Amino acid sequence: MTKREALKLFEDKKVRTVWDDEQEKWYFSIVDVVAVLTDSVDPTAYWRKLKQRLKVEGNETVTNCHGLKMRAADGKMRMTDVADTEQLFRLIQSIPSPKAEPFKLWMAQVASERIDQLQDPELSINQAMKDYKRLGYSDNWINQRIKSIEVRKELTDEWQRGGINGTQYASLTDIITQEWSGRTTKDYKKLKGLKKENLRDNMTNLELALNTLAEASTTEISKQKNPKGFDQNANVAKRGGSVAKAARKQLEAQLGRTVISSAKANDYLLSDGEEQKEGE
Numbered sequence: 001m002t003k004r005e006a007l008k009l010f011e012d013k014k015v016r017t018v019w020d021d022e023q024e025k026w027y028f029s030i031v032d033v034v035a036v037l038t039d040s041v042d043p044t045a046y047w048r049k050l051k052q053r054l055k056v057e058g059n060e061t062v063t064n065c066h067g068l069k070m071r072a073a074d075g076k077m078r079m080t081d082v083a084d085t086e087q088l089f090r091l092i093q094s095i096p097s098p099k100a101e102p103f104k105l106w107m108a109q110v111a112s113e114r115i116d117q118l119q120d121p122e123l124s125i126n127q128a129m130k131d132y133k134r135l136g137y138s139d140n141w142i143n144q145r146i147k148s149i150e151v152r153k154e155l156t157d158e159w160q161r162g163g164i165n166g167t168q169y170a171s172l173t174d175i176i177t178q179e180w181s182g183r184t185t186k187d188y189k190k191l192k193g194l195k196k197e198n199l200r201d202n203m204t205n206l207e208l209a210l211n212t213l214a215e216a217s218t219t220e221i222s223k224q225k226n227p228k229g230f231d232q233n234a235n236v237a238k239r240g241g242s243v244a245k246a247a248r249k250q251l252e253a254q255l256g257r258t259v260i261s262s263a264k265a266n267d268y269l270l271s272d273g274e275e276q277k278e279g280e
Helices: 030-038 043-056 060-064 085-092 100-119 122-135 139-161 166-181 185-191 205-225 229-255
Strands: 003-010 013-020 025-029 066-071 077-084
Touching (some): 013 030, 013 066, 025 030, 025 100, 030 043, 030 077, 030 100, 060 085, 077 085, 085 100, 122 139, 166 205, 205 229
Antiparallel strands (some): 003 013, 013 025, 025 077
């Protein structure tokens, strides 16, 4: 069974979703949907109380809902209550909200788009570009980010081939990041003032380019060396990161400044349609 994570946007609010290839259906994070419909300061508590009440009432939809591992705001995979489209339609009836009907239409559109994307994968890329555009990113940054997603997918596929499991991806990623940037992922996020936000979505163009180079280099070295197990893959990850480190050092020598920036997305998103300069 293959499941693919995806972030969807409803009125600029993120909804975590998972597409199940075998069942050919979407699963939506119920907590995220509650956050959209209620604007609750604590959607997790809201859902916990609602779920308890519906169970007491004998609501079969709640009983049939199950959990899936989804990426939490801190970047870790955590079990999350999910519902498919049909279950979610029923649950929404128990949540008084003026957004209920628009959200139902949005869900139907998401389901329809996925069927179209299965026939034409390019549509998935186009949708991601539209989502980033709505958040205010520049076209140049978006193009790099889409490429970085492709490179990242190729790297994780290579890791999987080398016997790496999902829980070890973060450790190997940290090795790559620390090698090319001189900072652990945690320290890098701290520099930018990030807490739960995605680091790549807050990188400048230069940072994103170097990170992509590091991951692409790791993939190519791995294909050549064919590492097995974590230790061998960790060595390859360090070597891949060192390629981008060398490029960073050469660029910084030319610029006379570091390219590791404390800027985060909110600092450089497009303003009034004008593209800001790198590092501003």
